[in-house]
Amino acid sequence: MDILFGLKKLLGMSLMSVPLILIGLLLAGFFYRKRYVKLGRILSLFSITALFILSLSPVTDALIRPLESQYPAYQGQPVDFVLVLGxxxxxxxxxxxxxxxxxxxxSRLTEGLMIYRANPGSKLLLSGYHGDDIESHAKAASRVAIALGVPESDIYLAEEVKDTAEEARHWVKFINGAKFALVTSAMHMPRSVYLFKKEITLQQGE
Structure with missing residues (x-):
């Protein structure tokens, strides 16, 4: 795995709620050892309370719902390409x-296949690099898609893109203004749409 990309992913993961709480608990232990007992107690109590609150389904649902509800599900619009993010x-x-x-x-691929089948003549776009695996994610997804009846000639792969920003740069250029359906997880959709719209604007201005 590319070192810089690995560090980027590690940093992103560390900024998520549970890793941040674990870091808080580690810091609390550090302060205890350095005899900052009061600070250690406050930090440990805060971390444990946050972990408990975030473990409650009503809380996590309320936090995720605004992200998941920003964009509607596919409504049957005609498209030329169905793009399934890695x-x-x-x-x-x-x-x-x-x-x-x-x-x-x-789940992403299943949704993508339903949209693909609803648009005869469309093409299926799959992306994602290999990471630590022996084959790319795009190739792995294509194997499943072919097994489910998609002709290999209808599938295009981007096996070197590592994240959503790189996917946007690659596919916006490839699609070249054609209509496409963007398929990803509901929670990931706002960021994905933002990056694709940004890339479309940039490439149209060139």
Missing amino acids: GGHSTANERPLSSLLSGTSL
Whole structure:
């Protein structure tokens, strides 16, 4: 894995709620050892309380809902391309093909295939690089799509893109103004739409 990309992913993961809480607990232990007992107690109490609150489904649902509800589901609009953004996968020959993709990635691909089949003549665009795996995510997703009946000639891959920003740069240029459906997780959609709109504006201004 590219070192800079790995550091970027690690930093992004560390800024999520649970890692931040764990960092808070580690800091609390550090302050205890340095005899800042009061500060250590406050930080540990805050961290444990935050972890408990975030473990409650009503709280997490309320936090996620604004992100998930910003964009509607596909409404049957005609499109030329169906773009499924990359996710997680794990190649293991002893596992069935249905276990190749993570649950999130399989959900994205399933939605993408439904839109693809609703638009005869459209093409399926799959992206995602290999990470620490022996094959790229795009290739893994294509294997599942082909097994589910999509002709290989209808599939285009971007196997070197590492994140959503790179996916936007690659596919906006490839699509070249054609109509497309963007498929990703509901919570990820606002950021994805922002990056794709930004890239479309940039490339139109060139």
